[in-house]
Amino acid sequence: MAEFGGAGPSVEVAGAKTATSTGKPLSVVALRKTYGDAVAVDEASMEIAAGEFVTFLGASGSGKTTTLMMIAGFCDPDSGTITVGGRDVTRLAPQKRNLGFVFQQYLLFPHMTVGENVAFPLQLRGVPKDEIRRRVGETLEMAGLSGFAGRRPRELSGGQQQRVALCRALVYRPPVILMDEPLGALDKKLRDQLQVEIKAIQQELGLTVIYVTHDQEEALVLSDRIAVMRNGRIEQFDTPRELFERPRTPFVADFLGAANFLPGRVEQQTGAHTMVRLDRSGGLLKTRRHELATGVPVKIAVQPGRLRVCAPDDGFCTGTVENATYVGSVVRAGVRVDGGDAPLLRLEVPAGRAPVTGERVGISADPDDVNLFPSEQDG
Ligand SMILES: Nc1ncnc2c1ncn2[C@@H]1O[C@H](COP(=O)(O)OP(=O)(O)OP(=O)(O)O)[C@@H](O)[C@H]1O
Ligand SMILES: [Mg+2]
Secondary structure: OHHHOOOOOOOOEOOEOOOOOOOOOEEEEEEEEEEOOEEEEEEEEEEEOOOOEEEEEEOOOOOHHHHHHHHHOOOOOOEEEEEEOOEEOOOOOHHHOOEEEEOOOOOOOOOOOHHHHHHHHHHHOOOOHHHHHHHHHHHHHHOOOHHHOOOOHHHOOHHHHHHHHHHHHHOOOOOEEEEEOOOOOOOHHHHHHHHHHHHHHHHHHOOEEEEEEOOHHHHHHHOOEEEEEEOOEEEEEEOHHHHHHOOOOHHHHHHHHOOEEEEEEEEEEEOOEEEEEEOOOOOEEEEEOOOOOOOOEEEEEEOHHHEEEEOHHHOOEEEEEEEEEEEOOEEEEEEEEOOOOOOEEEEEEEHHHOOOOOOEEEEEEOHHHOEEEEOOOOO
16 A cells, blocks of 8 residues: 555455555456447456556447446446456455545435545444544545535535545545546536646545546546547557557547548658658658558548648648637638548647638648558548
8 A cells, every 4th residue: 555645554444455566456357348239348458557547538328437337346247357456356346346436426425514424434444433533634634625524515515525525535545546527517617626636636645546537638637548438448548648649540539639631542661751642632741650551541640730831832732721710829720622522621720820711821740740540440
């Protein structure tokens, strides 16, 4: 438990050993869950390191909650293994897994005060009264709730209630805390504020967190690594930066970066670079090297913020600017590319260097910012 800093001794849960520094906090191998013919989660595997903040990100129905519920023990997998701290917990009851939970609905006990709610997990574990008082006080203070111990949940705002729920999960210092859209019921401003607080507490205590959201921005703000889920599968599990800059599938490029896609063919491999001939405009585009055979049909993917505006003769394509819109420090615009059925590229450029609607421009990109996928790769 060395990695869980903070004051006070760690608490042993009856019948369950806490994570040791030798075991990975959490690993999941080939988890699968079906409901009738429908596959909710398919071969999900991941290893999560101590102190990591990991997020499951995906559209509604992609299997985020089901995966989390299997880890928590509220849902039985058809197959696969879950280990916590090196111990196989796949068939253990939830309370024996030594995990903390925070759900979208706060699920506080309405008849208990804030202090009693937070004390509850410790009472359940037979922690001595003095120790409980001290730990509850510390935890409430950390969450900025010191003055609220005597209030009942209904006397608190939504954000305060969610903080109490967080305290209740934190108070017995579980090695891993699971959170399913814990900020989903709150307005944007409060969400932003609590995101910062959750991240600060996680870092201060070195907590290992698995968090579920369908909000890309929230995932990017909070996470060390993000598992992008799609149709029950983990499409890619990587750092936010890797997901942005090195998406492994067109789906990930689109889901996180809202990428522009253009079809073409590999024309030539030149050492560090791959040259692509674009189908419609006929322009030649240089990307970092991708191991694909000459002549293979491909689609390029570039994020709107990574496209550059240049002189018409200098780019890989030319076009006409549409709908240039000032949105703070950047301008968003479309560029109707010349040739063929004229695709529209989405562009986001610094306001100082932005073109105006109707302007004729060239479009270029740094070879390192261009991702390339075989045409038949779906997504
Ligand atoms: N108890 C159940 N019985 C039948 N199908 C289920 C059950 N629970 C989940 N599913 C199905 O499994 C799939 C994954 O659901 P899950 O709740 O994990 O999605 P999610 O990614 O959490 O979505 P959301 O963002 O909407 O919460 C969905 O197609 C869902 O309809
Ligand atoms: Mg869900």
